[in-house]
Amino acid sequence: MSPRLATFVVFLLNGGVFGTWASRVPALADQVGAEVGALGLALLGASIGLAVTAPLAARLCALHGSRGVLIGSSLLSPLMLPVLALSQSTLQLGLTLVALGASVAAMDVSMNMAAVVVVRDLRRPLMPQFHAGFSVGGLIGSLGSAAAAQAQWTPMRHFVLVALVGVLVVAFIVKAIPGGVGERHREEATERASVLKSPVLWLLASVALCSAIAEGAAADWSALFMVRERGMGDAAGAYAYAGFSVAMALARWFGEPIQRRLGPHRLLAAxxxxxATGLGLVAAVPFPAAGYAGFGLAGLGLAFSFPVVMDLAGETGRRADGTGGERELGLVTTIAYTGFLAGPPVVGGLAHVSSLVLSLGFVALVTALIIPATWLARRAARRPASV
Known part of the structure; x- marks a missing residue:
């Protein structure tokens, strides 16, 4: 097995774990007897675990190499699912989700570092394809959850099966998982020079933040928007996010020629x-067809944001020998997770005081900020070379 295929399988596994537990939230809520408000607080646990752990995982990757972190977190993440199924109270559910979020964050940072290693070795813009693997994994996980729910499997029975499959998958690919830095870079990784001083990195992180806010808004509010604002039924409303997800996955999988032609910065801006145009269409045109088309356009447009930013962030920390970039990826990932964490409540708060139409219009404006942030990042990246 090639390192490229092994890395793709890891992205697939990460998406599968996410799609599995997220799709069984209703069953978990019934199991612990959680009301909507308490459940919302419990679900924040996953985001908290993600945001807190990402920079720590990046530091571990810088000190010891990404391979060990990736193998450990890839084993731990699916094994956390049965632990999640043991929850008997909302507090237990929230605390377990913190731990699950932490393991997923470590997996996320280290798998992106592995992807950067593959991209550098092959000299091909493959990062969107790896992230398409996450999208496909999420789809597989959600379909598996639907089948388990249809068969009336308990979360424990379902999660134990997924955990066993996950461990077997990791055992099969473990030898081909690529590594990051080694011990020879320990001194460099611990020096005081901070990634926080890089203007390019902060601009790239702002692109990731805007993208995360938009993606989170589509995930959490698209179905409700189509139902409440456009008069669709629950099943028809769910197709809005399905269209968004499919458009994103297809763009990521088949987008390599487009990225080669446009380059990363033009692709991000476009x-x-x-x-932004898609989300503006959703908010401004009061017809269901415009809503579906707009969410599809948003999926196409956002498909490249996170993977291309990860690629560029890794390049800002690249060393002369071709290694490096762990801490840069950690910073960008942490800020992106902040967008996933803060975005949906902000949209909900705006919708509460105004309407979902205005709140999604606001998200469209936030998404449009990707354009100037990208061009500023491009100028800042060129500046040292001209000095």
Whole structure:
């Protein structure tokens, strides 16, 4: 097995774990007897675990190499699912989700570092394809959850099966998982020079933040928007996010020629403009067809934001020998998770005082900020070379 395929399988596994537990939230809520408000607080646990652990995982990758972190977290993440199924109270559910979020964050940072290693070795813009693997994994996980729910499997029975499959998958690919830095870079990784001083990195992180806010808004509010604002039924409303997800996955999988032609910065800016246009269409045109088309355009436009930013962030920390970039990826990932964490409540708060139409219009404006942030990042990246 090639390192490229092994890395793709890891992205697939990460998406599968996410799709599995997220799709069984209703069953978990019934198991612990959680009301909507308490459940919302419990679900924040996953985001908290993600945001807190990402920079720590990046530091571990810098000190000891990404391979060990990736193998450990890839084993731990699916094994946390049966632990989640043991929850008997909302507090237990929230605390377990913190731990699950932490393991997923470590897996996320280290798998992106592994992907950067593959991209550098092959010299091909493959990062969107790896992230398409996450999208496909999420789809597989959600379909598996639907089948388990249809068969009336308990979360424990379902999660134990998924955990066993996950461990077997990791055992099968473990030898081909690529590594990051080694002990020879320990001194460099612990020096005081901080990634926080890099203007390019902060601009790239702002692109990731805007993208995460838009993606989180589509995930959490698209179905409700189509139902309440456009008069669709629950099943028809769910197709809005399905269209968003399919458009994103297809763009990521088949987008390598587009990225080669446009380059990363033009692709980011064009994608931000397309996503903003799509969300603006959703908010401004009061017809269901415009809503479906707009969410599809948003999925196409946002498809490249996170993977291309990860690629560029890794390059800002690249050393002369071709290694490096762990801490840069950690910073960008942490800020992106902040967007996933803060975005949906902000949209909900705006919708509460105004309407979902205005709140999604606001998200469209935030998404449009990807364009100037990308061009500023491009100028800042070129500046040292001209000195």
């Amino acid at each position: 994608g931000g403009g397309l996503a």
